[in-house]
Amino acid sequence: MHKDIRVLIVEDDPFARDLMSLLLTRDWRTRVVGEVTNKKGLADFLTQGDSRTDVVILDTEIPGEPILPFELAAMTRRLPKPPEILYTATRASIEPLERILDAGCGGYVIKGELLYALASAVSLVQNRCCVITPGIQALAADEALPSRLHILDGRKQWAAFTPREQAVIRLAMIFNLAIRDMADELVLSQGWVSEVVSTIYLKLGLREILNGKATLECYFTDKAVLEHCREIILRSEAARGEQKLRKAAWMSTLAFHLLTIPEVTIL
Numbered sequence: 001m002h003k004d005i006r007v008l009i010v011e012d013d014p015f016a017r018d019l020m021s022l023l024l025t026r027d028w029r030t031r032v033v034g035e036v037t038n039k040k041g042l043a044d045f046l047t048q049g050d051s052r053t054d055v056v057i058l059d060t061e062i063p064g065e066p067i068l069p070f071e072l073a074a075m076t077r078r079l080p081k082p083p084e085i086l087y088t089a090t091r092a093s094i095e096p097l098e099r100i101l102d103a104g105c106g107g108y109v110i111k112g113e114l115l116y117a118l119a120s121a122v123s124l125v126q127n128r129c130c131v132i133t134p135g136i137q138a139l140a141a142d143e144a145l146p147s148r149l150h151i152l153d154g155r156k157q158w159a160a161f162t163p164r165e166q167a168v169i170r171l172a173m174i175f176n177l178a179i180r181d182m183a184d185e186l187v188l189s190q191g192w193v194s195e196v197v198s199t200i201y202l203k204l205g206l207r208e209i210l211n212g213k214a215t216l217e218c219y220f221t222d223k224a225v226l227e228h229c230r231e232i233i234l235r236s237e238a239a240r241g242e243q244k245l246r247k248a249a250w251m252s253t254l255a256f257h258l259l260t261i262p263e264v265t266i267l
Contacts, residue, residue, distance in 0.1 A: 003031040027119035028228040107131035117154035117262035
């Protein structure tokens with residue numbers, strides 16, 4: 001099992017924090033080693049015996065504390081191997097951008113633009129790339145941008161789906177709920193939800209992938225994700241005569257990876 005990228009989440013919003021933790025736990029590359037909400041929580045984490053961290057996801061919009069995020073970033077430098085920083089926000093601001101541009105690596109993303117592609121951003125930042133989202137790029141128009149700047153947009157993948165399909169995607173592939181639980185949540189029949197899931201798989205191209213008409217390399221470049229998805233394909237081949245593919249848990253995992261690939265532009 002990979003889970004090689006160790007991530008610390010610093011976020012005061014419990015909903016955002018829980019969603020980030022879920023996305024990183026579901027992804028093949030990342031593991032969450034801690035979640036803290038304030039300066040004391042981070043100080044306590046830093047005093048732990050095993051506090052090795054590769055990437056810190058750091059909220060820049062802590063209410064009433066405009067300087068605190070950057071104080072917290074400085075505190076992470078106490079770690080034996082200082083981690084990379086991925087700043088997050090709901091609106092763009094110049095100071096976090098200037099910090100990653102000065103460092104030539106790290107990231108600054110608008111949550112609503114990155115959407116569910118958090119692990120991809122973390123993976124790039126861990127590899128010392130400079131990562132932003134389109135709204136940050138607009139703010140950076142007058143700044144000196146580094147070469148090989150990665151601009152991530154996690155929204156494009158979802159444009160092919162209807163609002164109802166997007167609701168099912170969030171429940172089925174992101175939150176990994178069972179058909180029955182989704183039907184209860186959406187107040188719809190299990191049969192209808194099952195058909196929507198099948199339609200989503202079709203739109204994602206899972207049939208072509210499973211039939212060998214499309215290669216995984218067409219979709220994924222990250223080696224850890226590629227290896228994991230190859231294992232899923234082998235599992236699907238072994239299970240063809242035993243169960244309906246659309247109901248298998250690992251089909252949801254493959255769909256999760258397909259849905260969380262951001263569109264990447266490299267400048």
